[in-house]
Amino acid sequence: MPREYLVATFAEPGALVEAVRNVRAHGFKIYDVYTPCPVHGLEEAMGLERSRLPWVTVVAGVFGMLTAIALQFYCAVFDWDLNVGGKPDNSSLAFVPITFELTVLFAGVITAKAFLARSGLLPGVRAKLAGPRVTDDRFAIAMRWRATVFDTGEARRVLNESGAIEIRQAVMDL
Amino acid sequence: MTAPLQHVQTAHRLPGSRRRWIDEPLALSEITDDVARPLNTWPGRGWFAAFAVAFTALSIGVACVSYEVATGIGTWGLNRTVGWAFDITNFVFWIGIGHAGTLISAILLLFRQRWRTSINRSAEAMTIFAVMCAAMFPLIHMGRPWLAYFVIPYPNQRGPLWVNFRSPLLWDVFAINTYLTISLVFWYVGMIPDFATLRDRATNGIKKAIYGVLCFGWNGSYRTWARYEILSLVLAGLATPLVLSVHSIVSMDFAVSILPGWHTTIFPPYFVAGAVYSGFGMVLTLLILTRSLMHLERYITVRHLEAMAKVTLLTGSIVGFAYATELFTAWLNGNIYEKAMFYNRVTGPYWWAFWTMVSCNALAPQVLWVKRIRTSVPALFVLSILVNIGMWLERFVIIVTSLHRSYLPSSWVMYRPTIIEVGTLIGSFGLFFTCFLLFIRLLPMIAIWEVKADMEGNAHAQGVVRHA
Numbered sequence: 001m002p003r004e005y006l007v008a009t010f011a012e013p014g015a016l017v018e019a020v021r022n023v024r025a026h027g028f029k030i031y032d033v034y035t036p037c038p039v040h041g042l043e044e045a046m047g048l049e050r051s052r053l054p055w056v057t058v059v060a061g062v063f064g065m066l067t068a069i070a071l072q073f074y075c076a077v078f079d080w081d082l083n084v085g086g087k088p089d090n091s092s093l094a095f096v097p098i099t100f101e102l103t104v105l106f107a108g109v110i111t112a113k114a115f116l117a118r119s120g121l122l123p124g125v126r127a128k129l130a131g132p133r134v135t136d137d138r139f140a141i142a143m144r145w146r147a148t149v150f151d152t153g154e155a156r157r158v159l160n161e162s163g164a165i166e167i168r169q170a171v172m173d174l
Numbered sequence: 175m176t177a178p179l180q181h182v183q184t185a186h187r188l189p190g191s192r193r194r195w196i197d198e199p200l201a202l203s204e205i206t207d208d209v210a211r212p213l214n215t216w217p218g219r220g221w222f223a224a225f226a227v228a229f230t231a232l233s234i235g236v237a238c239v240s241y242e243v244a245t246g247i248g249t250w251g252l253n254r255t256v257g258w259a260f261d262i263t264n265f266v267f268w269i270g271i272g273h274a275g276t277l278i279s280a281i282l283l284l285f286r287q288r289w290r291t292s293i294n295r296s297a298e299a300m301t302i303f304a305v306m307c308a309a310m311f312p313l314i315h316m317g318r319p320w321l322a323y324f325v326i327p328y329p330n331q332r333g334p335l336w337v338n339f340r341s342p343l344l345w346d347v348f349a350i351n352t353y354l355t356i357s358l359v360f361w362y363v364g365m366i367p368d369f370a371t372l373r374d375r376a377t378n379g380i381k382k383a384i385y386g387v388l389c390f391g392w393n394g395s396y397r398t399w400a401r402y403e404i405l406s407l408v409l410a411g412l413a414t415p416l417v418l419s420v421h422s423i424v425s426m427d428f429a430v431s432i433l434p435g436w437h438t439t440i441f442p443p444y445f446v447a448g449a450v451y452s453g454f455g456m457v458l459t460l461l462i463l464t465r466s467l468m469h470l471e472r473y474i475t476v477r478h479l480e481a482m483a484k485v486t487l488l489t490g491s492i493v494g495f496a497y498a499t500e501l502f503t504a505w506l507n508g509n510i511y512e513k514a515m516f517y518n519r520v521t522g523p524y525w526w527a528f529w530t531m532v533s534c535n536a537l538a539p540q541v542l543w544v545k546r547i548r549t550s551v552p553a554l555f556v557l558s559i560l561v562n563i564g565m566w567l568e569r570f571v572i573i574v575t576s577l578h579r580s581y582l583p584s585s586w587v588m589y590r591p592t593i594i595e596v597g598t599l600i601g602s603f604g605l606f607f608t609c610f611l612l613f614i615r616l617l618p619m620i621a622i623w624e625v626k627a628d629m630e631g632n633a634h635a636q637g638v639v640r641h642a
Contacts, residue, residue, distance in 0.1 A: 125391030137202035
């Protein structure tokens with residue numbers, strides 16, 4: 001949905017992190033920051049919480065493990081107990097490698113899918129760019145502009161002081 | 175963007191700076207330009223020449239495999255005693271090659287080894303192509319590859335007759351499929367931000383559309399980046415045990431049997447070390463060629479090559495130690511069959527394969543103790559070829575010398591590959607190099623965002639005060 005944003009562009013990651021700190025210290029809320037690469041210290045400056053993605057991995061891994069054990073046990077013990085060299089039907093030790101592999105497979109694929117779903121990344125999604133060079137060598141801060149709660153002059157001053165090379169206010173779909 | 179460049183240059187001279195892997199400080203847009211250049215220009219003569227050779231080799235392979243599938247496994251030199259030979263040698267060889275890619279992309283990420291950033295993308299690509307080549311061999315060895323789906327456990331109309339979960343060969347099916355899938359996911363996820371970068375700089379409408387689809391709508395949002403870094407760590411954490419497990423499971427194909435020469439407990443670690451060793455040999459061969467072919471010497475520096483040479487030295491020495499251990503236990507354990515097998519391996523009709531293997535794998539890498547050799551590109555190139563030859567022969571020695579003279583002297587035979595088997599091996603090299611040559615022309619072969627992050631991290635660690 002297109003809304004009005006104040007977007008400040010930076011050429012330097014150091015200045016960007018400074019600006020994020022200053023803007024937040026002045027009580028402004030940051031909608032999002034756009035960068036071409038991970039920037040050291042930006043998560044802390046933005047106050048982002050640690051992603052819960054590893055929990056997805058744990059659950060998916062346990063699911064994969066149980067699936068593997070159930071599949072092997074069902075096939076080799078219940079459904080068709082084939083005698084191979086007189087070995088026991090429930091050869092639990094022999095089931096370990098496949099159980100391990102399926103645990104890793106489920107955990108990896110499901111975590112990647114969860115990441116894509118949570119971030120809204122799918123084939124065919126059109127990128128909503130904050131500026132033309134944010135995937136190359138520019139860093140941008142976007143703030144939601146609201147007439148009632150937003151002192152534009154103050155925001156511009158803080159951003160300028162932090163070293164923004166361009167500040168614009170525009171209706172965008174971010 | 176010249177201003178930050180100057181800052182970084184001043185920073186470069188500060189005392190106590192972190193070690194640099196890329197010599198010159200580069201502006202961010204310069205990195206994008208350099209990596210994207212091969213994707214936007216017409217390939218040079220060198221690339222076409224290499225592609226012609228690779229494609230010819232691939233065609234030879236296609237012809238040989240077609241003939242073999244149409245006629246039968248009898249076109250190979252296999253017999254009742256030596257039931258596995260060239261094809262399984264190739265299978266183990268190619269699977270091993272892949273391991274260096276995962277080691278570079280996953281294990282070195284967890285150990286925060288920054289030299290991996292320039293080489294991880296091409297090493298991961300190498301992994302995927304190597305696993306593809308490897309997977310081909312068990313398939314064609316089935317003789318009737320159109321029934322290959324029988325290895326998948328699914329409710330079927332043959333009973334339902336399930337696969338045998340106690341068989342190491344089935345463990346292999348799961349190990350290799352998991353390995354291929356996770357490697358593909360890791361590789362693709364790593365490329366998403368780079369696709370977005372390429373999309374935004376593409377001028378050609380078709381290219382823009384293709385990269386637009388491939389990048390899944392990436393826009394550089396930092397909320398996504400923060401999550402993305404966690405995902406990278408999770409995938410690296412999952413791929414790390416895979417590096418160790420895949421070749422361990424491959425080694426169990428042999429170790430679980432009762433054949434002298436195969437039935438030993440040191441096989442899993444011995445195979446993993448060998449896999450990493452052969453993989454680094456192949457990475458060295460590929461990167462020494464591509465860095466000059468694609469003019470990427472600034473990104474893949476001699477220091478990168480030296481770091482890889484050190485891993486090669488370490489794993490090569492482990493492999494040499496494993497050879498000695500095998501011989502020692504054969505002598506110590508008093509089993510006459512085991513002793514006879516190793517005596518035959520060292521002095522029997524395939525002695526040349528054994529001694530070439532020992533020279534290439536255990537002795538040749540010892541020259542890497544000398545720094546001048548570790549930093550000499552031609553020397554490393556020659557050595558990397560020796561590593562490849564040695565590691566291929568290692569699998570040949572393990573498989574053929576163990577099989578051709580086992581318990582029953584009445585079954586003793588010699589094995590000799592036919593022209594079809596040699597052609598199939600050539601074809602697998604053709605497939606590998608064709609894929610790799612297309613990769614370096616169609617996809618970003620250096621992780622743009624990782625190199626950028628590394629440049630920034632460098633400047634940050636040196637405490638540069640930055641201004642716009």
